[in-house]
Amino acid sequence: MEKNEIKHLQKAKNILEARGISKHYGGIKALDDVDLVLRDGEVLAVVGDNGAGKSTLVKAITGAISRTSGTILFDGEEVRIDSPTDAKAVGIETVYQDLALVNEISITKNIFLGREIVKDNILGRVFGVLDFKKMDTETRDLFKKLDIRIADIYRDAQAFSGGQRQAVALSKTVLFGKRIAILDEPTAALGVRESKMAMDLVASLKDHGLSVIMITHNMQHVMNYCDRVMVLRLGRLVAVRDVKDVDGDTLVGLITGANKSKVA
Template sequence: MTAAASASPVLAVRNAEKRFGAVHALKGVSLEAYRGEVLALLGDNGAGKSTLVKCISGVHGLDGGEIELDGQRTAIHNPAAARSAGIETVYQDLALFDNLTPAQNFYCGRELSFPSWLPRGMRLLRRRAMDQEAAAVIERLKVRLPRFDAPVALMSGGQRQAIAVARATVFARKVVMLDEPTAALGLREARKVLDLIAQLRDEGNAVILITHNMEHVVELADRAVVLRQGRKVGELKPSKANQHELVSLIVGAEA
């Protein structure tokens, strides 16, 4: 728990419901996230973690329940709305554009442009400003890239992950959600990403982390919420001591 953690939640989800046809993916899930805190979202495959994240990030709409940001009920109809509300997401597939450079990836969908009286798509790009600012962030986060002007297709899994997390870092103002950010990485690359997550937290964001790695949960998370079959089945403060309890909550084998 860091000192920066504040008293009222920056994000609150209340009784979230989501159905995909016959599948009831979320059955009244509630959770709260606080600034300066890492919240682990745990659960087996199909528990509803990714669905919940996609509802908060605007990819899916909720069928019931509501989302509050800083106590204000907020409708998040699409990803652009979530991003402008200060919610950043690092998706499992990273949502990086292989054909674009790191800087172009950073600003994709919210390019710096002028003049502002034109419709967004018709404005002119401020390329140099975007390149410089992206380079500055990469530098600040100590992410090492082979080249800054090459498409990200030419970069390794860890470098790509770092770019995706760094992108979230630049724009996050309230909440950052990461869906299994270390799943495909080697030890050293995963370490680097964990450091970035800690940095996101220290900068005052509420971080929601989906992962299957219990060591990472114990190390980084201040709280853990466990989902099973679309329901919240538990919430506790993870530690070495209750690691087994967490796992049995996840798989549903209460002793």
């Protein structure tokens, strides 16, 4: 495995490396010394049973929760990521499960939440007066680019369907995630048809220059949309595979621990 890993490392550039990530809650090891490597331009799936530590891993990498230990390298250089803002600053945009949009504010305001554009004059600089015209225009351009047909961008987010909301959340990664998009179960709350739409959008993120880490429970999505897959079990990394080298059954075995002999 060591040799293989090294060969892979040399083949494609690693955009993100998280080394020895641990998160302990008291005596409980939610994450125990997990390594994650994301290559430039790939879609990496993170799979595992409930409680395997998938969301914890993502949150520990993006600074949404504090790490017990571990270092993060971006483009081969160590970076400090202690808060979601730090992660955004280096070009990592995250879509958290159930925590993507504020229901009470408009689509445009959701897209720009935390990164609003202020007017380019004294009102903007001194009082933080917002340039809604510019933000609306950018939102429309973004939706056009991604073929998301939501016209009523002034409306509160709660007026939209699960699929539309997920599309809006995913579009934020294109606008702001200059390099990496991290998606926590992007189809969790969606129906079959909406899931397909959302996953097509995920696939198109590549075309916009993003490398993607995606947590999922859906083995079909892993096989159809991802390049590599890493498997977590009880807070530990148990396997990293090229998707073309595995099938759904093997993955399920790795997730549940049924075929331990095959663990890399």
